[in-house]
Amino acid sequence: MLPTDRPAPRTAWMRVALAAAQLSHGTLGDAIGRHPRQQLTWLGLLAAPLLLPVAIPGMATTVGAFCLLVALSTLLARPIPLPHWLARRRLPPTLGKTLHSVVGRLTHWLARISQPRLLGLSSARYRYLNGGMLALAGLSMMTPVPMISIDNMVPAAAVALLAWGLRVRDGGMLLAGYLVTALAWAYVALLWWAGAEIAAWLLEQLPASWQWR
Template identity: 55%
Template sequence: MNGTMADAVGQSNRQRMVWLSLLAMPLLVPVALPGMASVVGAFSILIAFGLLSGQPVPLPAWLARREMNDRARMLLERMTSRVIQIIARWGRPRMLRLSDKPARIANGLMLCAAGLSMMVPVPIISFDNVLPALAIVLISWGLRLRDGLMLLAGYLVTLAAVASVGLLWWGGTVAATELLSLMGLTFSQ
């Protein structure tokens, strides 16, 4: 973890999976962290494009050149070792076909869908990022550990996340329309 962000994050998609999961984990708690969901979603999409193309997408130059200070590095090292100890208890290589190269496109699409569902702003609801964050964590660790069972769980949670964001937007639209109708404001179609 010495040096720049590019050095710390690594050059391969497998290395970046650890960072992606660490970024997504705070969003598992339904607390609003302004801007965090967009950052995690964007990083998820960046890694997803790397999976889809078969080559990691480089970090933006301004981010890659940033130096990590000693305090941040120490905190990240402790957090990383703790998370790896916990995840290592459950994850192990199994159902390997889901993490092989032929499945790379499906994995990239699912990771991209989870990232996009995290980036879509859902007004008023503070727990809207929990499902996409869980999907990102499961897919990231499933790919990192080659654990097909985690990947399957990540796929299911991704589908639930996309459906929940869609339902929240649909419900919000219906509620807003009803509220405007009750106020006597209607729009002609």
């Protein structure tokens, strides 16, 4: 289900920033709830720390799985509760501190430049497009990349743009999310290609007696 109201930009972003304060309390199921606006808010929040060049173990899988759930909810136009294994998950305690330092500045900046526009893109008419793009962004987040530990910044940007674009009904942000989702898959493909090339080069450096015959 897509949001159908036309929120005041600053009010919507204030709610996003306030939600970050709840991240360190309880489980994901306790914090996120089932309302579509809540889920979109939290999806953008959970993707935000991955925009930084730091590795947070388990975050990419959690955000990717949650993104797929929100994508399915968007496609079906109805809220879907978190599965038990995801609802009972507790995020790393350090994540709350990271979010406070990142989300406050990020939402303050976004509140000044974003606005409800191109409202048709966030309407139910385009739910298949938006659900499909969310699913692609989530899958790019979950795709393992060889030999790269910090590989989620571009997929995280795609997830955050799509989630918050739908949350505040900013079609310009959604268009940026579509573009970054395509870039995320190009980025993942490039890392796989580079990893394969490096692996092939390393195999060539092995002594002949160690190589497969």
